[in-house]
Amino acid sequence: MPRDHASADKTLLIATKALTRAFDRRTVVDHVNLRVHRGEIFALIGSNGAGKSTLIKMLTTLLSPTSGDASIAGADLRREATKVRQRIGYVPQVPSADGALTARENLKLSARLYLIPPAERDQRIEDALARTRLTDHADRPAQTLSGGMMRSLEIACSTLHHPALLIMDEPTTGLDPVARDMVWRHIRELRQSYGTSILLTTHFMDEAQALADRIGIMRAGKLERVGTPDDLRHELGAHATLDDVFVHVAGADAAPGRQASHARMRSGARSHG
Numbered sequence: 468m469p470r471d472h473a474s475a476d477k478t479l480l481i482a483t484k485a486l487t488r489a490f491d492r493r494t495v496v497d498h499v500n501l502r503v504h505r506g507e508i509f510a511l512i513g514s515n516g517a518g519k520s521t522l523i524k525m526l527t528t529l530l531s532p533t534s535g536d537a538s539i540a541g542a543d544l545r546r547e548a549t550k551v552r553q554r555i556g557y558v559p560q561v562p563s564a565d566g567a568l569t570a571r572e573n574l575k576l577s578a579r580l581y582l583i584p585p586a587e588r589d590q591r592i593e594d595a596l597a598r599t600r601l602t603d604h605a606d607r608p609a610q611t612l613s614g615g616m617m618r619s620l621e622i623a624c625s626t627l628h629h630p631a632l633l634i635m636d637e638p639t640t641g642l643d644p645v646a647r648d649m650v651w652r653h654i655r656e657l658r659q660s661y662g663t664s665i666l667l668t669t670h671f672m673d674e675a676q677a678l679a680d681r682i683g684i685m686r687a688g689k690l691e692r693v694g695t696p697d698d699l700r701h702e703l704g705a706h707a708t709l710d711d712v713f714v715h716v717a718g719a720d721a722a723p724g725r726q727a728s729h730a731r732m733r734s735g736a737r738s739h740g
């Protein structure tokens with residue numbers, strides 16, 4: 468007997484039920500009900516401090532919820548944490564590749580970490596290098612790679628075990644447009660080749676618009692709004708941009724200029740008064 472409807476639904480890669488996390492009695496993720504479907508690219512946006520990273524850390528089992536439940540790739544977050552870990556890939560906000568090792572050496576480490584059978588390792592690694600166009604750079608120290616290549620390498624490391632779900636926290640923050648483009652292509656190819664579902668956070672509205680099937684807007688720990696980029700825009704007005712939507716939904720708890728990345732994100736917003 469399935470425990471609940473969410474865990475029985477094979478088309479849902481993420482189904483959270485009132486997922487909540489508090490630090491010292493301060494609730495920073497507040498009864499979030501998030502649903503991400505199989506094969507979907509879902510972007511979480513929200514001001515700094517809205518709770519995006521905390522939510523992601525719970526979904527990846529790195530942080531335990533204060534209350535609530537979740538089913539991740541068909542496994543129960545609380546009771547089947549090991550299964551969850553086997554079925555997801557995670558690219559954290561901070562760089563995760565070892566710059567002193569080569570790209571190939573980084574992938575070899577991941578192959579061991581993810582328990583890929585030794586007979587399959589070399590092929591998996593060569594495939595990953597080819598897919599990320601890193602074959603010709605495989606034996607250079609990772610720290611000499613461009614920003615886009617480095618990020619692609621980190622994504623390749625985190626998906627070597629072909630997880631059903633890839634979770635990434637701000638995968639393109641700090642990258643130039645060329646590097647961002649490389650990462651976008653990589654993300655789309657992962658979905659196309661393996662049907663990987665993707666949850667990512669971003670500060671860039673153009674990225675959410677270009678990449679995501681659906682967007683969730685977090686504000687002060689709550690998932691305030693979910694929809695396709697077009698639906699979210701049209702809800703606000705015929706000529707609304709995603710920046711307008713962001714300011715409208717998430718803007719109230721964001722003091723102007725409080726954070727550089729937030730200021731950057733708002734800079735393209737048009738007035739909708």
Ligand SMILES: Nc1ncnc2c1ncn2[C@@H]1O[C@H](COP(=O)(O)OP(=O)(O)O)[C@@H](O)[C@H]1O
Pocket residue numbers: 490495513514515516517518519520521522
């Ligand atoms: N380990 C922690 N201890 C105490 N407070 C934390 C901890 N991690 C995050 N917070 C707080 O939780 C809130 C949400 O943070 P975070 O999830 O990082 O937001 P976001 O990723 O949206 O910027 C912030 O106010 C932050 O200071």
Ligand SMILES: [Mg+2]
Pocket residue numbers: 519520521560636
């Ligand atoms: Mg964060």
